[in-house]
Amino acid sequence: MRVLIADDDSISLRLLEKTLERAGYEVTAVKNGRAAAVEMCHPEGPRLALLDWVMPELDGPDVCREIRKQRGQRHVHLVLLSSKNSKKDIVQGLEAGADDYLIKPFDPEELKARLHTGLRILQLEDSLLEAREEMRYKATHDSLTSLLNRGTIIELLARELARTRRENRCTTAVMGDLDHFKLINDTHGHPVGDEVLREVGRRLLGAVRSYDFVGRYGGEEFLLVLNNCDVTKALERSEEIRCVVSRTSIRTSKGPLRITLSVGAYASPGDDDKTVEDVLCIADGALYEAKAAGRNCSRLAGRKAAGSAGATVGD
């Protein structure tokens, strides 16, 4: 663990440095308050600091205030170290943002114990943040495929449609549904069905750009949000997505399985006034048409093709 020590007295600084190095800390030593604030306010700076009260440029309490103002949400543990030992001084130091206060000259065992308390607090914060991140992930992702879940992908579609309106661009919603998936579950069992869904998820993610979104919309249904993809590209992109799933068999524990995907897409232009529900409904309608046209093909809503209300492409 890195620790910053700030003291303009070279004896105190050396004593602290040596004591902390012996205790296994990686020490950064500075001799004035301004340098301490700069080090500590850096996003990658140490998260533990021992600050002398009286220092040139910025005193210890001012360093605490500066760090609390600038460092943001992550906790940093600040210990003021001073020979000022009145109750008033201690209260003033703690009110400036220090977490702890140690009277000089320090006892090495007490110093290490106090820093250890700081470490415990930082470790607790780390584990809470980790837990929060895990919960956030679980709340936004599908546990089987690790794709975005239904709620999240719809929310992202709504956000992208709003951006499309603002920036007068185009967003394409692509709905994909695995053909005859029930048959796979019925024939090979649900675990194999799960293997298929996981692999399809991986393939879909591999078929889009880093700024597109892929979500599991329902059982074997997927929704993809393609940013800045207009009507001239939508069918081509839909076909790429369909082909990445259908082109090669999926290896499962029961052997390779040939899986195909039907796709329905809708390209929403910047001047479109449709709601997210409208867009989903239109894309779903196109998907239904792809199914009706024999499956394993793509259908783009609202685009005339020979003999139909939309454009259809497929194997």
Added chain:
Amino acid sequence: MHSFAQLEAYVDLPELLNRVEGDRELLAELFRLSRDDLPENREALHEAIDGVDLGKVAIAAHKLKGMLANLSATRLASLAAQIERAARAGDNEMVKNKLPGFDAEIDGFAAALSAFWPEN
């Protein structure tokens, strides 16, 4: 090999050894740093007293107090603390009264440091 004998008149050696966790090499290094820093810190105190700037007197005395306390030079640290307190209280007379006693004591300490770590 350095001898701590002279310094023991000013420094509580067992306490200081405890603070440096028995590291005699570090102890010697701290005495060298003290020998180098002490004149400047003393000078700052004298300048502040000569300029009758009690704010600066308090700061200089506080710094000396911290340095001396870290070295377990308890008596000297206490004298510096008295000057600091007098300066914070705005009592220039008291500051001037305390200074000779502090100076005499610190002269002896400086001599002991120089004996321990002679200048090259």
